[in-house]
Amino acid sequence: MESQLQSQIPGLDRVISEYSVGYLTHASHQYVEDTNAPSPLTEAAESVTDLLVSASGDFSDKNRDAITSLVEKFITTLSSSNGIDMERQQMPFAAKKLDQAINVGSQRNMSSTLGLTSGNVDLESANARKVESKVDKKKLEKAERKIRAKQEKKQMKNVEYESSRLLSQPDETMSYEEFYMAVNPLQLGSDSAAKSKDIKLDNIDISIGGLRILTDASFTLAYGRRYGLVGQNGIGKSTLLRALSRREVAVPTHVSILHVEQEITGDDTSAIQAVLDADVWRKHLLKEQEKITSQLNVLEEERSQLADTSKDAARLDNDREGLDITLSDIHSKLSEMESDKAESRAASILAGLGFSPERQQYATKTFSGGWRMRLALARALFCEPDLLLLDEPSNMLDVPSITFLANYLQGYPSTVLVVSHDRAFLNEVATDIVHQHSERLDYYRGANFESFYATKEERRKIAKREYEKQMAERAHLQSFIDKFRYNAAKSSEAQSRIKKLEKMPVLEAPESEYTVHFQFPEVEKLSPPIVQMTDVCFGYTKDKPLLRDVDLDVQLDSRIGIVGPNGAGKTTVLKLLTNQLQATKGLISTHSRLRIGFFAQHHVDALDMNASAVTFMAKTYPGKTDEDYRRHLGAFGITGMTGLQKMEFLSGGQKSRVAFACLSLTNPHILVLDEPSNHLDIEGMDALSDALQRFEGGVVMVSHDVTMLQNVCKSLWVCDQGTVHKFDGDVKAYKKQITAQADAAGVVAKH
Template identity: 80%
Template sequence: MEAEIKAQIPGLDQVISDYAIGYLDHASRQYTPDSDAPGQSPLGEAAECITALLVSASGDLSDQNSLAIRNLVDKFISKLSAADGVDGERRQMAATARKLDHAIQVGSQRNMSSTLGLAGATVDLESANTRKVESRVDRKKLEKAERKIQAKQDRKVMKSVAYEASRLLDQPDDAQSYEDFYMQVNPLQLGADQVSKSKDIKVDGVDVSISGKRILTDTTLTMAFGRRYGLVGQNGIGKSTLLRALSRRELAIPTHISILHVEQEITGDDTPALQAVLDADVWRKHLLAEQEKISKELSALEAERVSLADTSTDAERLDKHREGLDTTLSDIHAKLSEMESDKAESRAASILAGLGFSEERQHYATKTFSGGWRMRLALARALFCEPDLLLLDEPSNMLDVPSITFLSTYLQSYPSTLLVVSHDRAFLNEVATDIIHQHSERLDYYKGADFDSFYSTKEERRKTAKREYDNQMVQRAHLQAFIDKFRYNAAKSSEAQSRIKKLEKMPVLEAPESEYSVHFRFPDVEKLSPPIIQMSDVSFGYSPERPLLRHVDLDVQLDSRIGIVGPNGAGKTTVLKLLIGQLQPTSGLISQNPRLRIGFFAQHHVDALDMNASAVGFMAKNYPGKQDEEYRRHLGAFGITGTTSLQRLSLLSGGQKSRVAFACLSLTNPHILVLDEPSNHLDIEAMDALSLALRNFQGGVLMVSHDVTMLQTVCTSLWVCEGGSVEKFDGDVKAYKKRILGQAGQGGVVERQD
């Protein structure tokens, strides 16, 4: 069996092979399969579990591979289930079966591994990583594991909502509608007792893995109802993975707590945008339909009851049925009242307006909107549903400054629990009441902290821990030196023993994390005589009858630090493309110094990268003339260090790809940097490094950005693009946001409708 497994799955870890053989061998000796279908017997359940384990461990989830492994398991079981109960091969397997040095907890609720993504029986092999010796499988521990499997299966009420962290789906299941998934994750529960249940969340012993990489280990997730949590951490640390695990109830969140996760755009169809938002509240839609159905049924019963005598059996039956329907209808009315169903349409329109949808566009079909606007629709649907736990993953990436301003204002009075992943300092400062720092496979909590206070507290904690650790290392070294010198000295032996005891009693401190830092550096710029680049009375339109920009005058010099803001669709990116020559004006003049080199960072920079090449290989192909070591040093200046520069670009995170794009941009030695949303995908440390590099850059900077912190840090002048014009704003970003809030308040779109 072992040889056949290794032949089918080359490179399989020995511990998995041993466990599979020992588990099946034990099940065959402990139980006798009955005459029913094999899948219904205990041995059949063991076969299902081991098949799923081996398929997951192989890394090949195709149907062909799954069938081959299942046939291999069935072949082994047929030998184990022979008439005499134990044949020669089975005795040999039992003799060679070996035990892990840590017990494998099968289906343990507390230490459940999300790595394997098995349906039904899930097996945790992460605890086996530290094994040093191998021995025979322990029967008692296997029996205990089997009892845990059965207990877990008995408790499981939502088998179809299994979350597979090893195969995170970028797209929803085409066979399952939004309504079906929503009702599975959030089963509708009526009755007065539901209102009194606590909606605080506390889950102990959280373990989450993805693709064999441990994200969280034996940590605790705690969120108090009504608090707004900002989840922060480095790129690639697993923040989005945690949100997805929560959204699919992979973690033990009580079912009376409703959850909604905004991570992908909605599918476009003929449904108007406003109706799409209303339909997002599946509970409301379902309750309204049930209310109408029960009302009609009650009317029919009433009509039938009139013709019957009060003492008849049929009358009593109808009265009981009507009483039950009245109770259900009363619960539905109470739930709809709690949800403020009568205010739904006005609230949905208010949210859409705040996110940039005009009254006219609210009635457009969803299929007419671009991806960015569909993401806004998805966000509007989530805000409208108002779940008990709202999960947002980088909500500001697709929003402009006016929409971010609306969103932050709206969330400040969000009545339920919010968990948001964001790298926007200003947004977190305005929204978060608490910060959760994800690092080192654990979660650290900073209660009552916005991002700035969290950052200063975190640094103080790190410095204190490092100081304590360094002091203890000095003490340990001093004690150990004395012990080594005088341990065998008769005159000093008692003192040496005293120091040995003191050393043993000292608490073991873990080495503090090394400080995470990123550095960006752009090359020096040779001087050019002005004018550098100018737009004079420029107008532009993608069609003659609908001009987008009119009479734009803009001057960029080597010392310029210009930020362009405004609503999406107003023409900000178009201004940048006109400046770099990608578009030609319909009228007006754009002039530039003939020696000028412009570096353009596009909003969708990843499209220009070859995902099959490494960062060094991509640079060597597109910017030839240097040695590989030179490219690696250059990438190191943008935080791409070590072997990362030699990995395929498809394996890098979004933030790392952004850094590669910036490194390529700097190879052109630009005089002017033209940047379209440069902060997207960067973590906070990388954004700080980029802001510092742009401030120190000797050339000019012109950027379109929604990140308030970056605009405040880098830009010395602000230009507003709206209504077909681009005009200089007399004030900073904070003043611009106040103007937006003033306009929105007059329009009545920012305030919540309670």
């Protein structure tokens, strides 16, 4: 049963699993004279179930049912092995009169864990049947202390941080303002300003849906540093950000938090006003300032009509003094917020994220989902919380906007925690890297992504060498002990080695290296020309052309990257290439046998979430065996049983891999990719880059990921202002040009 418990509850302390098995086994040997009394095994089962649920930290009904089922199976096994008649008693034993009375006067070697406090349960029958308890008292007390500490810690969190209750309310029932004010209580006066805004939390546990994300982890953020949070797809990075934003973990209440997670709700408010309104406390303080100023004017008028010696005058003076103090605190807070510079700063941020002065005045309901996400990001940057949480910000931005954001964050005055798989972005922004894995957090101070990657690999190699060395030493000591333990001449040496073995620290086996490989099929050779666009023009309406005079030639050895601001027509160019749109003018010629593989985000959305990847591929691309589909998925990092799981349980990165695997089944000559790196983790992006470099056909890619553009594309084309032209330089040169243009226009915000 112990192995089953470890499988059901990963990381379960072996002391608890040994105790659970021992206690149930002990209870199975006990009998009761009164058939109406509760069975010892029934009570033991309930107590052990409660103990295991508490130790798991997951109090969901699903987890409790799973543990209950596991305990019941073990009881059935015990009952059959002990020859107990299950039908002679309501649960699970028949009564049997013992040859001699049971002494229940002592509780030697037993504990008071959970349900065991109600009575004396260490039964020892005399003469005819004597059963010795298998429970080790010291081990049990250690287990109890761990459980009590964990329960006390959870109670402390719930008592001290009321904002964690926000999770019990659906988000849609709260407006942005209500949520902001609940999570970030206003701190007036000098006391809050003097408090440290560093965050240091020890022994935090986070779970979601019964899955443990962090266990006894240490979480530390130094104020003013910028942290990049990295880890594999599905490891729980977004869950950690969400827990921080709702204060599920004990972040001090004087540290304000803002999380860019969802697009804003559209209404008639202009874009710039939506950004200004995002700083809820600024808006609230301005109203309070106006209200108190009005009250002071009234008091001043009343006071002027009274003699200085009257009681009413003294009361009014006291009231005025209190209002003056409050108003002074408000002025101080508004000054700290630089409220007078708010509108110019909001306009500057919006401009950097691609909003022209005209678009800044548009109502938010007129923007698409992608632009509303940009507005959400602009609101967060404008508010400048003490802790800014960003989850894959580059997924919603084009290269110019990513360049602006990276430059802006480099001067950000507070703490930033960003989840990103964009290496170039992390290299520019992060001052430190936090690596989330194995339910813990590892810190790499003063490291951008490249130095982190090198250091992490070196750490892994050192840990592997130390582990292998200790395992060899342990094996050597154990061999000597086994050989000479019962040899009189060598017994003292054997005992010495036993003590040495016991004192050796227990090292965990290092994680196996996580690697992913993508493999596209071989390409049938075609004679040129393959795809040619000549003087192509296109517009969704006749009076508003989007593209004009586009000339583009794609061959089997092409590696073309298309960049430019959102809305300039990059995706439209790809749809013209793949014949999804028809040019309003010009010529697009393609080879008669050409097969084009087109990847876009909607291909991921089109996957059947209720089917497994194997079932979906067999239905959509019939003609192969399940084993062939599983082998094909394995070429894109979908291995083991993952291909047989429902796709709704896969992470975003795993779904993208399934979409790429489906794409490759069409045996394309040309791959046309629209933002292929979205949702892929860093290892997946590396695997895709390598596979595209090895691919024997042509590649045309729209991407915002600088690293992928650098690794894959040999030529860069810029789509902007209705034209598509080849850029004379690489993506680094393009970013420098964007930054220079922004600086010249005075767009980049200064701090």
